[in-house]
Amino acid sequence: MGFNCGIVGLPNVGKSTLFNALTATAAAQSANYPFCTIEPNVGRVAVPDTRLNILSQITNSKQIIPTSLEFVDIAGLVKGASKGEGLGNQFLANIREVDAIIHVLRCFDNDDITHVEGSVDPIRDAEIIETELMIADLESLEKRMIALQKRARGNDKEAQATLVLVEPLIKALQDGTPVRDVIPAGEETAISRLQLLTSKPVLYVCNVEEESAATGNAYSAKVLEMAKAQGAEAVIVSADIEAEVSQLGKEDQMEFLSGLGLENSGLDRVIAAGYHLLNLITYFTCGPKETRAWTISKGTKAPQAAAVIHNDFERGFIACETIAYDDFVQYKGETGAKEAGKARIEGKEYIVKDGDVLLFRFNV
Ligand SMILES: Nc1ncnc2c1ncn2[C@@H]1O[C@H](COP(=O)(O)OP(=O)(O)OP(=O)(O)O)[C@@H](O)[C@H]1O
Numbered sequence: 001m002g003f004n005c006g007i008v009g010l011p012n013v014g015k016s017t018l019f020n021a022l023t024a025t026a027a028a029q030s031a032n033y034p035f036c037t038i039e040p041n042v043g044r045v046a047v048p049d050t051r052l053n054i055l056s057q058i059t060n061s062k063q064i065i066p067t068s069l070e071f072v073d074i075a076g077l078v079k080g081a082s083k084g085e086g087l088g089n090q091f092l093a094n095i096r097e098v099d100a101i102i103h104v105l106r107c108f109d110n111d112d113i114t115h116v117e118g119s120v121d122p123i124r125d126a127e128i129i130e131t132e133l134m135i136a137d138l139e140s141l142e143k144r145m146i147a148l149q150k151r152a153r154g155n156d157k158e159a160q161a162t163l164v165l166v167e168p169l170i171k172a173l174q175d176g177t178p179v180r181d182v183i184p185a186g187e188e189t190a191i192s193r194l195q196l197l198t199s200k201p202v203l204y205v206c207n208v209e210e211e212s213a214a215t216g217n218a219y220s221a222k223v224l225e226m227a228k229a230q231g232a233e234a235v236i237v238s239a240d241i242e243a244e245v246s247q248l249g250k251e252d253q254m255e256f257l258s259g260l261g262l263e264n265s266g267l268d269r270v271i272a273a274g275y276h277l278l279n280l281i282t283y284f285t286c287g288p289k290e291t292r293a294w295t296i297s298k299g300t301k302a303p304q305a306a307a308v309i310h311n312d313f314e315r316g317f318i319a320c321e322t323i324a325y326d327d328f329v330q331y332k333g334e335t336g337a338k339e340a341g342k343a344r345i346e347g348k349e350y351i352v353k354d355g356d357v358l359l360f361r362f363n364v
């Protein structure tokens with residue numbers, strides 16, 4: 001399953017710092033100068049899920065295996081990136097390859113840390129990035145439109161259908177509206193095939209100073225307001241401090257975070273929001289050997305959900321024993337749930353739900 005989130009933003013706003021915090025490594029070079037990152041850094045991050053612990057206690061599992069999500073730390077974009085400024089074209093290509101965008105906005109004052117625009121203003125920064133992405137999309141669609149029109153005149157049905165899809169997108173972009181705001185219902189797949197930048201869902205991350213990690217600050221308040229108006233999610237994180245905390249042991253982490261007035265790491269919220277952004281859900285398999293979480297897209301049917309574990313499970317799919325998470329917990333496991341009549345046998349057409357505890361029956 002190749003779902004990933006790209007970390008995007010102006011240079012020197014804390015993207016690599018956030019990436020290092022998420023991956024609990026120092027894999028990405030982070031330093032106080034713009035364009036520190038050129039080649040993208042890729043890392044997999046475990047998706048925290050408190051349900052795993054509860055399930056593993058019930059089943060006495062030896063091991064817990066969380067599911068994971070990929071993050072890509074991408075080079076900073078600048079004004080004019082769509083025209084090739086600051087290696088812009090190459091960086092836009094990196095963004096094209098991710099499924100969702102984590103847009104990092106600098107929300108901290110610090111005269112020692114260079115800001116490429118000379119002042120701190122996250123709303124302006126967000127607009128700069130969004131504008132570059134929109135220009136890039138507009139140019140790529142306008143280019144394609146000429147070829148499409150030609151084919152459409154030659155009675156090419158597919159080209160005609162694509163034109164109907166593309167024309168309103170061009171209008172929206174010309175009016176300054178990102179594609180994600182004008183995707184017609186049911187056309188999600190067709191639009192994603194166009195490989196645009198502004199069709200990807202966005203999560204804003206407000207990178208604040210340590211003291212504001214719990215409460216946010218005046219800058220992040222503005223970002224939250226902007227996100228709300230767009231119907232987007234926003235998370236407040238102090239990337240710098242999270243990167244330090246991620247290097248500590250679990251217990252020290254909790255102590256450090258509660259000292260900052262935080263119940264849990266801001267990173268957990270970033271990961272959860274990224275997961276949500278990608279429309280992903282989790283199902284579980286559990287037994288004495290292991291309790292394990294698996295990632296699927298919302299709406300996936302049982303055989304395709306099984307394929308995430310092994311292709312044979314899909315090929316030879318017969319049925320799946322299904323217990324909803326809440327029932328599994330309430331009746332303390334499989335036996336109890338079965339006695340209470342809460343274990344179902346589901347077939348090929350079953351749409352797996354978030355939290356389902358599954359056991360696949362297959363034959364190959
Ligand atoms: N919340 C924060 N408070 C103070 N300083 C921070 C914070 N977050 C990051 N920094 C500092 O900002 C500088 C730039 O960070 P980083 O290298 O992560 O930026 P970047 O967005 O990856 O930059 P580039 O686009 O050049 O790769 C580093 O010196 C880092 O320590």
Ligand SMILES: [Mg+2]
Nearest residue numbers: 015016036037
């Ligand atoms: Mg970087």
